[in-house]
Amino acid sequence: MSLVTPAIEPNPLREGLEQERVPDASCLVIFGASGDLTQRKLIPALYSLAHDGLLPAGQTIIGYARPDYTDDAFRIAMRESCDKFARTRPVDEAVWENFAKGLFYVRGEFGEPDGIIRLNEKMKECDDSRGTGGRRIYYLAVPPQFFPVIAELLGREKMVTDPEQGGPFTRVIIEKPFGHDLKSARELNHVAVSTFRERQVFRIDHYLGKETVQNLLVLRFANGIFEPFWNRQYIDHVQITVAESIGVEKRGPYFETAGISRDIIQNHMLQLVSLIGMEPPVAFEADAVRDEKVKVLRALREFPRGRETEVAVRGQYVDGSVLGEKAVAYRKEVKVAPNSNVDTYAALKIFIDNWRWADVPFYIRAGKRLPKRVTDISIHFRPAPYPLFHKLANVKMQPNVLAIRIQPDEGISLKFDSKVPGPTVRTAPVTMEFRYATSFGAEPPEAYERLLLETMLGDSTLFARRDEVETAWAWLDPLLNAWAADPAGPSTYSAGTWGPEAADQLIEHDGRKWRRP
C-alpha cells in the first residue's frame, strides 16, 4: 500500500479565471503576531489576497505571541493594520467580515510547551470547523534565536507532517537574516532540516516577490532578442545599485550587528546578481531555477586575500541632508554605538568566473542615506567594433545601456545613439522606455502577497534554497572578516551623497563611471 496521498485533480472550474490557482485551505500560524512585520505586511497582504479572491474559503490565520489578546481584540488590531497598510484599500466590509471569521489568536511564549499545545488544539478545532484538513504553514516572524526552540517544540508535539509520509502538508517560512555568517547559517539550516525537510522550508527574500525581479527571468528567457548578446562578447560591465534615502530608523540594534553587507549584499544583491548572471534553466520549476542561480554564486571570484580593499569599499554616513532635510550621522542614530564601525554603504567589484562572464566586472553598491530610494540594474554594452563616425566632428559615440529599474517607477529602458536631424552628421543618445505604470496601469501586488500565496501553493521557486544561502555566506565571509580586522573602519560619506569617494575611485580606476540611477 502506498503511503503517498493521491494527487487531487485541479478544479476545472478555475480554468481561465483570473484566480486560476487557489490553494487548499490551511492553518497559517504567525509566530510573532504582535510584531511590526505582521501588522504592516503579513495581515494586510493576506487580506488583499482574500479581497482578490485568491484565498480559499476556509483559510485560517492564527496569530501566536506573548501579549494577552482575545480573538476579537486581535481582529480589531488587524483591521486597523489593513485600514492603514493593505494594498486594496479602503477595506471592503463584506470581504473583511468573512476574512475575520478565519482570524484567531493564541497567547504563548515561543519556548512554552503549553502554548504550543494550545495552538495545536486550536488548529484541530479549525480542521473540523473550517476544513483545513491538517494542513499547516508556520510563519516565523521572530528573531532567529527563537527558531530552534519553536522548531523543536513543533517536532516534539508532532505538529509537522509530510505528504510523502502520507500526511497533509506542513511548511515553514523563515525571514532573513538567514544567519550572521556561514557558521551560523549552517547551524540554522541544520536546525531547520532536523524538524523539516528542505522542501518544506521557505526562506523569504522579499526582493524575489517583486514583479520587476521576476520580470528579469521573463526579459531574459521569454525574448529571443537579448540572450544572444547576454555575455562577455557584447557586455562591457554590469552595475547594480540598491539605494535607500532613509537611515536605520528604529533598526539600530539590528543594524549594529548586520551592516549593509549582511542586510542587503548577502541576500537581495546576490539574488539580483544570480538572476542577471544565470544560465537558462531547463524548466521554470523551483529546483531548475535555483540550480542555475546557485551555480552563479559558486562561480563568484574569491576576494584577493590581503587586498580586499582593491575590490571592495565600505562607508558610513555622517551628518548631511537628504532631499533637503537634515540627516544625522549613523553614529548619532538611536541605539547605535557612538564609535560604531558598522558599514552603511558598500561597493564591490565582483566577477563571475565562468564561460559566459569571464572578466566582465559587476559593480554593485548598496547604501543608506543616499540621495534617493532606487534599485537599478544597468547592462553596459561594448562599443561598436569599428568607430565609423569617430572621424566626424560633433560625433561622440556612447555605449548602449539596458537599464532595468526594480523600484520605484519600475520599467526598462534602452539607450542608443541616433542621428540628430539636419544636414550634418551629429549623433545624440536617445532612450526607448517601457514603464510598468504606463503599460499595465494597475498597481502590482505587494511582494508578500505573492510570496505567501506561493507558499500556500507549495511552489518554492521564489524562495532561497539552503545551498544558495550557504554559498553566498561562504563567498562573503572572508571580506567581512577582513573588514572586521581592519582598524581603519569604513570611509565616511555625507548623508545625501552617493557614497564615499573611494567608491567612485573603485570604478573610475577602470575607466568607467557609476551610472546616475
Place this chain on the structure above:
Amino acid sequence: MTDLSTADIRVDVNAIEKSLSELWRGQQDGEDAVTRAALWNVVAHTSTSDLHASASETLGRASAVVPQRTIVVRSNPADEAELTSWISANCHLIGDGKQVCSEEINIVAGGDRIHRVPPVVSALLIPDMPVAFWWLGDLPNEHEAYVELLLESADRLIVDSAHFDSPADLALVVRIAEQTSTSPADLNWGRLEEWRSATASIFDPPQMRNRLDTIRRVRVIAGSSNHEFFGESIESLLFASWLSAQVGHVVESSGTVQGSSGTIDYAFEKRYQSTDVGGIAQVEISFADGTCASIMRDRDRGVLVANVDGSVMVQSVTRTLNQRLDELIVRQLKRSEGDRVLRRVLPLALKLSKRV
C-alpha cells in the same frame, strides 16, 4: 499640472497619420513630460451618433489603464454620403507629473462611402500590435461579408451578447470563432466572471472536487424585463454552457444535457426586476445525494455568497466586480491571448438557446 488631452481636430482622411505626428510634435514642445503609449489597436464600430459618443467616452477611460490607438467608426449606409475624420489625444496622469497619452481617431462614413471604411481603418493600424474590434449594438448578421472584411486584421472581436436579438447573432460569433483566426470576446462573459469565480470556490476544497460528477440539477435565475428579448437570456445560457463544458457534460443538438450518469436537468428561470435585466440573481446546483449548493447575490454588500448544505465547507464570499463598460473592455484587453474557455462555451450556448 496641465491636462494635455486635446479637443477634436478635424483632419483629412488621407492625412490622418501626418496630422497625428504634428499633434505629438506639438505636445513635446510644452514643459510637461508626455509619454505616448499603445498596447493595442482598438477599433470600435458603431452605426449611430449616440453609440459613437458612448464608444469614444468608454475607450477614453479604458485608455487610462490600457494605452491604445483608438479608432471609433460610425458607419451607416442609410446616412448621407460622406467620409470625415478627426483626431484627439486622451491623456492621463500617472504620477510624478508624467502624463501618458493615447491617440483617438474618429471616422464617420455614410452612404456608399462606407466601403472605404475597411481599407482606411486597416491603413491606420499600428504594426506589430494586436487589434481588437469592438462591435457596438446588434451584430449585422445579415451583412456577414461586410463584417468579415472589417475583421480581416482583427485578433479579437469584442461583442456584447446582451444586445443580441436572436440566436443568429450568437451563431455568427460561433462561425467567426470556428472559421477565422479572430478570437471572440464577449462583455457579457466578463459580467459572468464573478459567478464563475463564486461557483469555482464551492469546488475548491479537495473533498468537494468529486461532487462535480454528482451534479443532477442546475437552476439559474436571471432578471427579466418582461419583454421577450433574446439578449436577456444569454448570461444564463453562458453560465450553464460553461458549467457543462468544464465538468464534461455533453450538450446535445436538442439542448438536452447528458452527464456520466444520465440527463442533467438545467432549468432557466426569469424573475422580473427593473435593474440588472439579464443578470443572474441566483444559482442552485443539486447533487445526487439530495444536497444543494447555492450562490446568491447580496446586492447591499456587493458580494456573491456561496453555501453548501450538509458540508463543513465554510461560506465563500466573492466580491462583485465593477461592471462599467470601460472596466469590462479593460478586462478583455488585459488578456494577451484569446479566451479558450469561451471558445468552448459558445457552441454549447447556441445549442442550449433552444431551451429559452
